[in-house]
Amino acid sequence: MEQKNCREENFFFDELVALRRKLHACPELDFDLKETAGIVGGELDSLGIPWRFVAGSGIAALLExxxxxxxxxxxxDMDALPVEEEGDDPWRSKFPxxxxxxxxxxxxxxxxxxAGRLTEQRGNFAGRVLFVFQPAEETSGGALPMIRDGLLEEPAPDGAFALHCDPSRPAGTVGVHRGxxxxxxxxxxCVVRGRGTHGAEPHRGDDVIAASCRVVTALHELVGRTVSPAEPAVLSIGSFHGGSARNVLPERxxxxxxxxxxxxETRIALKAKIxxxxxxxxxxLGAVGEVSFTEGYPALVNDPGLADLVLRAAEGVLGKENVAVLTEPSMGVDDFSYFLQRIPGCYFMLGTGTGKGEDAPLHSPRFRPDERCLSVGTDVLVRTALSFLAGDYQK
Incomplete structure (x- = not known):
């Protein structure tokens, strides 16, 4: 019996690897996920789980x-990045x-x-599992359009969970953060406008480059001088353009x-100070400064109680020694935050590194996860879902 279970586990792992490589070979961007959505829909059909499109290429599937x-x-999330892949794996991206x-x-x-594991166990739990395959996390955000398209209605979820790859942690480990x-x-x-003039006669114009440099310097001091050192916040200037000739002071x-x-509160205050x-x-200095903001995703906040539920589930799969309580937040973003604004839940990190300290970071053209993470991620999601449905959490 033990040998049979081992064979079944190996077969399941091989299926996960083949599926991941199939998805890896056809990376698609934003909401344009025709081939990816076709793969996901086909897998759900094979499991007998009814599904529907939401917000275009998003997919929602409900298991009773x-x-x-x-x-x-x-x-x-299903979308990829506009990155040219490096490497010669047979399953490398087929799209330049x-x-x-x-x-x-x-x-x-x-x-x-x-979804496959929970389908096998559907006779052992009450309630429902809503599987959400989301587009456009890397770009304009697919979570909010799915929500606006009725994703969270009938039935309304009581809890929400997601994982994310973390190459800084070895495969076979999980990290969970509370809060x-x-x-x-x-x-x-930002734009600074003024009177242009010859570089030899700066007094006849408004040196918008010098003014802009002063603004940039002042902006870089905002966080350090107006935000508590104990509170994480980042302000970075990544683009600066002004002028086209060395002897001309431009108008812009x-x-x-x-x-x-x-x-x-810090977000609102810093935007006003900017x-x-x-x-x-x-x-x-005699010039005119203008600024326009583009609002991105809100902060992602894990429910402490559901973070503890994920910790227990992960420890049950991996052992306590392979599950870390993360104490430092990330200044990266993820639009799973829109779900957690409406539903208590937890977003946790799945180790995908080799543990040798040579793993490329996320968004690198050399990023290559250790595929042993696939069965770990699957098993932690399954145990988390079953624990939640069984009531291993009280609001």
């Missing part, structure tokens, strides 16, 4: 248990300039694996940056 109960949402460099192929394979874990994202674009300079925060800084410094 033995009777009334809670509804648990499990989410995977596109790659699953953030591991969304792993996420999708794990969720499909969980605010991923940052809110804001982008800003432009620069752009990002703001990442964990607390909404606006005042960009407008006031050029004004003192």
């Amino acid at each position: 248990g033995t009777g009334p109960g809670r509804t648990v949402l499990l989410r995977a 300039g596109r790659m699953h460099a953030c591991g969304h192929d792993v996420h999708t394979a794990c969720l499909l694996g969980a 605010a874990f991923r940052a809110a994202s804001d982008m800003f674009d 300079a432009e620069f752009s940056g990002i703001l990442r925060t964990l607390r909404e 606006r005042r800084t960009v407008m006031n410094i050029p004004d003192v």
Whole structure:
């Protein structure tokens, strides 16, 4: 009997690997996920799980248990990145300039694996499992369009869970954070306008480059001088353009940056200070400063009780020594935050590294997960869902 179970586990792992490689070979961007959605839909059809499109290429599939109960949402993102893959694996990207460099192929394979496992056990639990395969996490965000398209209605989920690849942690491990874990994202674009003049006669114009440099310097001091050192926040300027000739002071300079925060109060306060800084410094120097903001995803905040549920589930799969309580938040972003604004839940990290300290980071053209993570991610999702449905959590 033990040998049979081993063979079954090996066969299941081989299926997960084949599925992940199939997804990896066809990376697609944003909401344009025709081939990827076709693979996901085909797998769900083979499992006999009814599904529907939501917000275009998003997919929602509902697995019913033995009777009334809670509804648990499990989410995977499906989209890839505009990255040229390096490497010669037979399953490398067949589309030039596109790659699953953030591991969304792993996420999708794990969720499909969980769908298969939970289908086998549907006679052993009450309630429902809502499998969500989401587009556009890397770009404009697919979570909010799916929510607006009725994803969370009839049935309304009681809890939500998702995993994400982490190459800094070895395969066979999981990390879980309680509370605010991923940052809110804001982008800003600034313009400083003034009178242009010859470089030899700066007094006849407004040196918008010099004014812009003063603004950038002041912006870089905002976090360090107005936010508590104990609170994570990041402001970075990544683009600066001004002028086209060495002896001409231009009429316009432009620069752009990002703001990442964990607390909404800090987010609001820093945006107001950015606006005042960009407008006031050029004004003192005789120029005009303008700023426009593009609001990104909100902060992702894990429910502490459900984070503990994931910790227990992961420890049951891997042993306590392979599960870490993460104490430092990430200043990266993920639009799973929109789900967690509406539903208590937990977003946790799945180790995908080799443990040798040579693993490429996420978004690298050399990112290559250790595929042993696939069965781990699947099993933790399954145990988490079953624990939640069984009531191993009280609000």
